[in-house]
Amino acid sequence: MYGKxxxxxxxKAKREYLLTANTAVIGRGRECNVRLKxxxxxxxxxxxxxxxxxxxxxxxxSTNGTYVNGTAISKRVxxxxxxxxxxxNTMVYQSANQTPEIxx
Amino acid sequence: xxxxxxxxxxxxxxxxxxxxxxxxxEKRLGLFIVADGMGGYRAGEVASAFAVTTxxxxxxxxxxxxxxxxxxxxxxxxxxxxxANDHIFRSAQSVDEYRGMGTTIASLLFHDDDVCIAHVGxxxxxxxxxxxxxxxxxxxxxHQELIDRGLCTPEEAAEVVSRSVVTRALxxxxxxxxxxxxxxIQANDMYLLCSDGLTDMIDDEMIRATLQSNKSxxxxxxxxxxxxxxCGGQDNVSVVLVRxxxxxxxx
Numbered sequence: 197m198y199g200k201x202x203x204x205x206x207x208k209a210k211r212e213y214l215l216t217a218n219t220a221v222i223g224r225g226r227e228c229n230v231r232l233k234x235x236x237x238x239x240x241x242x243x244x245x246x247x248x249x250x251x252x253x254x255x256x257x258s259t260n261g262t263y264v265n266g267t268a269i270s271k272r273v274x275x276x277x278x279x280x281x282x283x284x285n286t287m288v289y290q291s292a293n294q295t296p297e298i299x300x
Numbered sequence: 301x302x303x304x305x306x307x308x309x310x311x312x313x314x315x316x317x318x319x320x321x322x323x324x325x326e327k328r329l330g331l332f333i334v335a336d337g338m339g340g341y342r343a344g345e346v347a348s349a350f351a352v353t354t355x356x357x358x359x360x361x362x363x364x365x366x367x368x369x370x371x372x373x374x375x376x377x378x379x380x381x382x383x384a385n386d387h388i389f390r391s392a393q394s395v396d397e398y399r400g401m402g403t404t405i406a407s408l409l410f411h412d413d414d415v416c417i418a419h420v421g422x423x424x425x426x427x428x429x430x431x432x433x434x435x436x437x438x439x440x441x442x443h444q445e446l447i448d449r450g451l452c453t454p455e456e457a458a459e460v461v462s463r464s465v466v467t468r469a470l471x472x473x474x475x476x477x478x479x480x481x482x483x484x485i486q487a488n489d490m491y492l493l494c495s496d497g498l499t500d501m502i503d504d505e506m507i508r509a510t511l512q513s514n515k516s517x518x519x520x521x522x523x524x525x526x527x528x529x530x531c532g533g534q535d536n537v538s539v540v541l542v543r544x545x546x547x548x549x550x551x
Contacts, residue, residue, distance in 0.1 A: 218397055219342065245342055247391045247398055252349045270310070271322060271345060273353040298354050298387060299361070 197292035199251050199274075201230055201244065204286045215251060220244045222282060223256075236260050236283030244274070249297040251289065253280065273298060302485060303547040304410055306332060308540050309521035313497055314533030320344030321495050321538035322352040322403075330410035331359055332540045334423050336495040338469065339392075339401030347388050347403040347471050354384040355407065374480045377409045377418045381470065381478045385420075388471025402469035406437060406493045408542060410485065418480045421466045424499060426507065428490040433508040437479065440468040464496060487546045494524070497537035501528040517541050 201220070203211045213220065213230045220229040225239035232241070238258040245252045254271045255262040263281040264272055274280075276291040306325035312318065320337040322345075335351045337344030358380035384405070392398045404421025417425050417436050425436040438444060442465045446452040452460060470476055490511055498507075502524075510523050521541050528537040 218395070245346055247346055247350075247395050250350065250391070252346060254345065270319070271349055273349050297391075298350065298357055 197249070199246060199249070199289065199291045201280070202288045202290060203230070204288055209288075215244060215246045218246055220246070221256075222287075223258075230287075232282060232285050234283040234285055237285070241282055242280075249292045250274075251291070253289075258282075301412070301547060302410070302487065302544040304330060305517055305543045305545065306541065307517040307521040308538075309518075309525045310538040311525045311529065311533075311536070313536050314529055316536055318342065318345060319536045320348055321497070321536045322348035323493075323538050323540050324352045324356055325540055325542075326356055326359075329356070329359055329363060331356065331407065332410075332491070332493055332542050333405065333407045334493040334495055334538050334540050335403045335405040335470075336421070336423055336497070336536065336538070337401065337403040339398065341397060343392075343398045343401035344403070346391070346398055347401040348405075350388050350391065351384040351403045351405050351470055354387045355380040355405075358383045359409070373409055373411050373414070373416045374418075374482055377407060377416045378478050378480050381405070381407070381418055381420065382476065385470045385476045386474075389474055392471055400472070402471040404440075404466055404469050404495075408491055408493060410542070410544075413484055414482055415485050415491070416480060416482050418478055420476055420478055421469045422464065422496045424492075424494055424496075426492040426494075426504075428492070428508065428511045429486060429488075431508075431512065433504055433511070435504070436481070436483075439463075439466075440479075441466050463500065485544050487544055489544045491542040491544075492524075493540040495536060495538045497533075497535035498524060498528050498539055500535060501531040501533065501537070511541075517543055 201213045222230040223241035224237045241258040242262045274289045278289045280287040324333040335348035337348030406419040406423035409416040422439040443463045446457045
């Protein structure tokens with residue numbers, strides 16, 4: 197089972213990205229796994245590293261920062277339902293099963 | 301009762317590509333952590349992030365949700381570290397890329413008039429009290445063990461082995477030996493947790509002078525990181541500072 201990132205536009209789920217790779221890169225660049233059409237996003241903005249049922253988000257030294265639940269982060273273990281904001285884009289993290297491996 | 305003020309600073313340094321350190325300053329829990337991860341491609345980052353998250357969640361659970369079951373703070377922090385060890389170890393076993401990952405860690409848990417100090421590896425805790433800086437932890441390194449066993453003087457040990465070879469780390473084995481100690485706190489104590497990226501670059505006297513400067517707590521934390529970078533920045537550098545103060549009486 198894999199966690200996923202749900203891109204939300206106007207309160208609706210627009211697209212889902214399954215976190216199948218150990219590292220998924222989010223950004224404006226062509227090679228990114230989650231590609232954002234947003235000038236406020238850096239070409240390689242943030243990475244999501246997945247290990248078994250846990251995922252860690254890391255800002256890759258972006259210009260405008262990566263926010264989780266409204267707080268700017270450099271690195272953080274994601275919990276189910278965490279809201280990720282990059283530029284004008286909002287994404288929601290959904291863990292593989294509803295209980296992450298590291299218990300809340 | 302003491303009020304706690306905390307500050308964190310962390311930087312990749314001037315040489316490394318990634319910052320494999322993780323920090324936490326959970327004022328409500330009285331918990332402060334610095335972890336310095338190690339391992340191949342990004343594995344160090346994973347290990348230190350897992351360590352910090354597991355410890356915070358474990359202590360939140362022990363101190364709040366299961367209140368009364370915790371017999372001592374020393375046991376609680378040790379239990380949190382063992383959980384972190386277990387989680388990193390199991391994750392490392394199951395994903396090839398992360399095999400062998402681990403992290404060194406130093407942590408403080410404040411409660412009432414005491415602080416518990418728990419560490420594994422070469423992250424350190426210091427205390428500044430009345431102008432005197434004291435190291436509260438003993439590194440788990442080959443270098444330090446040669447000195448402790450009387451086999452070498454510090455100068456000789458430095459020639460035999462690099463200071464960075466650790467003898468203990470979280471996540472390397474199914475079990476780990478954790479050092480836990482406890483001591484009384486006083487008003488206006490200042491505590492420092494740091495990764496070896498700080499102490500390999502600057503000496504205790506520079507640390508003391510920076511902690512005693514007139515800067516704010518955040519300013520002191522940033523200054524320590526800048527100093528380590530100015531002295532070469534060979535490694536990731538992370539610091540967490542905690543200052544104790546007697547809160548104003550409620551009436």
